[in-house]
Amino acid sequence: xxxxxxxxxxxxxxxxxxxxxDGTLVGxxxxxxxxxxxxxxxxxxxxxxxxxxxxxxxxxxxxxLLAVTEPGERICGxxxxxxxxxxxxxxxxxxxxxxxxxxxxxxxxxxxxxxxxFALGCSFTFEHALALDGLPVRHIDEGRxxxxxxxxxxxxxAGGFGGRLVVxxxxxxxxxxxxxxxxxxxxxxxxxxxxxxxxxxxIGIPDIGTPDYGDAVTIGEDEIPVFWACGVTxxxxxxESAIEFAITHSPGHMLITDIPDSRLALL
Amino acid sequence: xxxxxxxxxxxxxxxxxxxxxDGTLVGxxxxxxxxxxxxxxxxxxxxxxxxxxxxxxxxxxxxxLLAVTEPGERICGxxxxxxxxxxxxxxxxxxxxxxxxxxxxxxxxxxxxxxxxFALGCSFTFEHALALDGLPVRHIDEGRxxxxxxxxxxxxxAGGFGGRLVVxxxxxxxxxxxxxxxxxxxxxxxxxxxxxxxxxxxIGIPDIGTPDYGDAVTIGEDEIPVFWACGVTxxxxxxESAIEFAITHSPGHMLITDIPDSRLALL
Numbered sequence: 001x002x003x004x005x006x007x008x009x010x011x012x013x014x015x016x017x018x019x020x021x022d023g024t025l026v027g028x029x030x031x032x033x034x035x036x037x038x039x040x041x042x043x044x045x046x047x048x049x050x051x052x053x054x055x056x057x058x059x060x061x062x063x064x065l066l067a068v069t070e071p072g073e074r075i076c077g078x079x080x081x082x083x084x085x086x087x088x089x090x091x092x093x094x095x096x097x098x099x100x101x102x103x104x105x106x107x108x109x110x111x112x113x114x115x116x117x118f119a120l121g122c123s124f125t126f127e128h129a130l131a132l133d134g135l136p137v138r139h140i141d142e143g144r145x146x147x148x149x150x151x152x153x154x155x156x157x158a159g160g161f162g163g164r165l166v167v168x169x170x171x172x173x174x175x176x177x178x179x180x181x182x183x184x185x186x187x188x189x190x191x192x193x194x195x196x197x198x199x200x201x202x203i204g205i206p207d208i209g210t211p212d213y214g215d216a217v218t219i220g221e222d223e224i225p226v227f228w229a230c231g232v233t234x235x236x237x238x239x240e241s242a243i244e245f246a247i248t249h250s251p252g253h254m255l256i257t258d259i260p261d262s263r264l265a266l267l
Numbered sequence: 268x269x270x271x272x273x274x275x276x277x278x279x280x281x282x283x284x285x286x287x288x289d290g291t292l293v294g295x296x297x298x299x300x301x302x303x304x305x306x307x308x309x310x311x312x313x314x315x316x317x318x319x320x321x322x323x324x325x326x327x328x329x330x331x332l333l334a335v336t337e338p339g340e341r342i343c344g345x346x347x348x349x350x351x352x353x354x355x356x357x358x359x360x361x362x363x364x365x366x367x368x369x370x371x372x373x374x375x376x377x378x379x380x381x382x383x384x385f386a387l388g389c390s391f392t393f394e395h396a397l398a399l400d401g402l403p404v405r406h407i408d409e410g411r412x413x414x415x416x417x418x419x420x421x422x423x424x425a426g427g428f429g430g431r432l433v434v435x436x437x438x439x440x441x442x443x444x445x446x447x448x449x450x451x452x453x454x455x456x457x458x459x460x461x462x463x464x465x466x467x468x469x470i471g472i473p474d475i476g477t478p479d480y481g482d483a484v485t486i487g488e489d490e491i492p493v494f495w496a497c498g499v500t501x502x503x504x505x506x507e508s509a510i511e512f513a514i515t516h517s518p519g520h521m522l523i524t525d526i527p528d529s530r531l532a533l534l
Contacts, residue, residue: 174463174464174465174466174469175462175463177464178448178460178461178462178463178464181445181448181449182448182449182452182460185449185452193445193449194445195442195445196441196442196445197441197444197445198441198465198491199441199489202441202489222466222469224465267534
């Protein structure tokens with residue numbers, strides 16, 4: 001349970017956003033505003049944004065698009081009441097010339113009239129659905145960050161963007177993996193069904209015990225690693241595509257919306 | 268393509284039933300009346316039928332119930348026009364005291380007023396859906412019968428019936444297996460999603476190369492065996508439960524209905 005001493009109502013999405021806005025919340029958002037959609041953010045100048053839109057369209061598994069703003073728009077009513085894109089995320093990454101240059105808690109000061117925001121679905125949504133169904137989510141049970149891996153799977157290049165797929169991994173016994181495939185298939189806007197299971201080498205992962213991001217987790221003898229497209233992919237794409245200027249959320253520090261998780265379910 | 272010399276319209280479900288009825292068709296029904304639901308049959312005296320109904324209810328994956336008749340009823344309009352349960356199946360098995368005693372082409376002569384018919388969905392329905400989606404179905408591609416295996420997975424005993432699950436197996440690469448899980452999940456009345464994939468030993472199959480029924484098929488290096496609950500299960504259950512009298516279809520010789528396969532899709 002979350003300690004009751006938190007200075008904001010951690011189950012109210014708007015309260016969590018306001019806590020991020022006023023600097024009370026600067027850490028990761030996992031477990032906050034449970035049941036509400038959290039999103040990955042990619043913010044680009046309009047000159048690059050149209051290309052990135054085509055890239056998302058071509059690669060919906062890693063880049064499931066929930067919302068795109070008009071250039072310069074900071075308030076996004078489609079995502080939440082009184083939601084300020086430039087202040088309501090606990091930590092932002094600023095990319096310059098294809099490198100993560102800075103991590104900051106507010107981008108209102110560097111906001112530009114040409115910035116377009118892409119809100120992409122996040123695996124927290126399907127993890128919530130898995131847990132509600134009684135399936136274990138190993139990294140949560142072990143109090144770690146989800147293990148993520150670079151792969152050899154090429155993305156479809158579009159609009160000047162390209163790179164390789166990043167995946168997250170959750171281990172399951174076969175019957176649970178089948179159920180997990182069913183459940184996550186209902187959430188195409190939160191990465192949807194897995195992209196692979198079993199032998200990690202087949203998608204270019206040399207060592208399952210050494211994730212490229214996040215933490216390693218226990219995989220039981222009778223368990224199979226199951227791999228989903230991951231929201232870290234677009235951040236890798238910004239680097240691999242050597243994009244001049246971009247803002248993203250900092251991994252794990254998501255934007256919390258007013259959209260209930262179940263609203264993203266196909267059925 | 269089917270040769271045009273067939274003495275009946277092989278794409279018309281009623282014509283195929285009539286061919287079985289008049290003795291023109293005595294062989295397996297795979298590939299006939301494509302796109303129409305074929306069903307497994309279990310026919311029991313009313314004294315055992317209520318128990319079997321509870322057994323099906325408790326074990327929907329191997330025994331997905333499409334229709335149950337009133338005692339003595341031979342014509343079943345719910346399944347097809349002018350459909351005669353006792354004559355329209357190319358081959359029947361007659362079980363006495365828990366043993367397959369006889370295989371015949373007509374059971375009209377031994378029909379009884381107390382016989383209740385259970386029509387159970389069949390994997391032909393989801394194989395049709397897999398093929399329409401462009402997924403390979405190995406045993407069809409290799410011109411063989413699907414490989415089937417006894418397992419150590421106990422069924423839920425009910426109504427005096429019990430036993431162990433029989434599964435069918437189709438090999439797939441991981442990405443295709445994920446898609447096959449999605450597709451077959453839409454057909455719970457045709458066995459639905461797989462029950463297992465990967466290591467056959469985990470469900471008590473000692474040698475994947477030696478099926479208990481049907482034929483072995485090629486499994487590629489990068490392929491995983493995927494296992495579905497199988498309609499042969501109830502026939503094994505009749506044996507294991509030492510049922511005094513029962514009639515079934517003979518494996519592969521199904522009853523063809525007028526129900527389009529897509530009518531069984533959840534969505």
